[in-house]
Amino acid sequence: MEQQISSIPGYDTDKELQQFVEIEQQKARFHAQVHKFTEMCWDKCIDKPGNRLEAKEEACLTQCVERFLDSTHFIVNRLDEIRKQQ
């Protein structure tokens, strides 16, 4: 089916489909990361779930995500430096 449509001259279905799949995969990766971060940062930031999310807790969650990404970045860079020194 796919083969047939893409074989029509000037019809870019293959490319469109590839793009669509790529975007969907990106969305899935984003979703999976958010899932992981929420679990990790929930454990760090939420002591006892109250009637609403406190400003303090919200700030903690945001900072948790940002500092985790900073740490990852730092580690990758440092590993790279260590590798270069060898």
Next chain:
Amino acid sequence: MSERCFVKCVVKPGTSLELSERQCVAKCMDRYMESWNVVSRAYANRIQTYSSDS
């Protein structure tokens, strides 16, 4: 979410899920979903700043 809220709300599992435990689980679910949104926003913002910087 189920794991997280169970840990927070059902400290000593009894013979049935108590009303207070159920209320806690409901509250915990709401807060967890809010947290999900906060985390999602923070991560999306970060990706955006990062991709506009480079």
